[in-house]
Every structure is written in structure tokens, then in C-alpha cells.
Amino acid sequence: MKKLFTLFALFFTLIVNAQDQDPKAKAILDDLSKTTKTYKTIFAEYNFTILNKEGKQLEKQSGKVQIKGEKFKLEIPGNTIVCDGKTLWNYNKDAKEVTIKNFDATNEDQLNPSKIFTMYEKGYKFKYEKDEKVGLVNCATIDLFPADKPEKKKFHTIKLYVDKVKKQVAQLKMLMKDGGKQIYEIKIFKPNTEMADVLFVFDAKGLKADQINDERD
Numbered sequence: 001m002k003k004l005f006t007l008f009a010l011f012f013t014l015i016v017n018a019q020d021q022d023p024k025a026k027a028i029l030d031d032l033s034k035t036t037k038t039y040k041t042i043f044a045e046y047n048f049t050i051l052n053k054e055g056k057q058l059e060k061q062s063g064k065v066q067i068k069g070e071k072f073k074l075e076i077p078g079n080t081i082v083c084d085g086k087t088l089w090n091y092n093k094d095a096k097e098v099t100i101k102n103f104d105a106t107n108e109d110q111l112n113p114s115k116i117f118t119m120y121e122k123g124y125k126f127k128y129e130k131d132e133k134v135g136l137v138n139c140a141t142i143d144l145f146p147a148d149k150p151e152k153k154k155f156h157t158i159k160l161y162v163d164k165v166k167k168q169v170a171q172l173k174m175l176m177k178d179g180g181k182q183i184y185e186i187k188i189f190k191p192n193t194e195m196a197d198v199l200f201v202f203d204a205k206g207l208k209a210d211q212i213n214d215e216r217d
Helices: 002-012 023-036 113-121
Strands: 042-051 057-068 071-076 079-083 087-092 097-102 124-134 137-146 155-163 169-176 181-191 212-214
Touching (some): 023 137, 124 155, 137 169
Parallel strands (some): 097 212
Antiparallel strands (some): 079 087, 124 137, 169 181
16 A cells, blocks of 8 residues: 555656657657547556565555546555545545545645556656567557656656557556566556546445544544
């Protein structure tokens, strides 16, 4: 859970001036951004893997996310996180408890998956590396380097694999300073599916008062 919050916190750094950026990488990312912003909704399923510096798998889990503007629903092992753009509900399935907070899209410490597919637009320098396949998908590989206080980051590079045909993110690899890797592989990506707004409101019916932690102001 903490690792997911660390990942999504990356999506809220300062905007970098793209003037000195690699023009080939910029063209690919501009196309990716243009395509992504046409989507009214996004449904995605992914695998998340952590490797140590020797390449040994330390952890692997799967999850799915549904996004509609600033609204989102994220399902990961043990937790369901729901946001309607104003309120954030974090339901712990094992404890059968929900924590409720005010949602602030500008808060760098709050989870916000709605930024995951446009994270490269803010706080990074970037460089085209090469074309390569991710499974059967032909991808352009873009290296992203943190530009905002990089010395405070636990990673030094993010490798973004962009599907050259669909102009979608196929995979993301974080290269950690300790030699390890964190890999996010998009298994299913469906834009513009119908999503009712009620999907992004947590239903606390059936929970007792001591199972609800309301931390809103």
C-alpha cells in the first residue's frame, strides 16, 4: 500500500520547461498525451512486481483502476480506494474498516490514480532510448529523469514503454537507486467504457460506527 502511495505521489511535481528536451521523445509523449486526453473514462488492469538488485522477485500483485475525470476507483489486494473528486474512501477488506478523508487533487501526499497516464508531463526530463517489444507490443522506450529535487527520490530513472500503434502506456519500470526495480505492466486497457458516477461513491451501509473512521474536517 505504501509503495502505491509513493508511486502516485510522483505525479504531482513541478512542471518542467520542455525547451531542452529530446525532440523525438517529446513528439512521442505529445502524441500519448493528446490521445489520453480524449478518453472520457479509463479502465485498466495491471501487474505490479518488485525485484531486488539481483533480479529476485520480492513481491508481485495485481490491481485494477477505473478513472473518470478526477473520480477513480482503485482495487488492490486488501484495499478498495474510491474517490468522487471531493471525498476519498479507503476500505480495508481484512479489517472491514473504512477511512474517509477530504480529497485534494493538489495534495502531493494523497493518492490520485487519475494522473497515472499523464505523469510524464510534470517534473521530468525525458529522452528517447529505442524501439523494443513488450510481449507482442511494439513500443517506444522513453527514459524519464526526475527534475524536481532528484536527490530526494528513491529512483533515478523511469522507463516508459509506449505502444506505438495505440499510443498508450504498456509498461512502466522504476529503476531504484539501490539497484532494484519496480515494474507496472498494463494487462488490460479499455478507454471510454460506460461508468456511472455511483461507482465512485463508497457504500458504507452494513458497517458499524466503530468500523468507520471519518477524518474529514
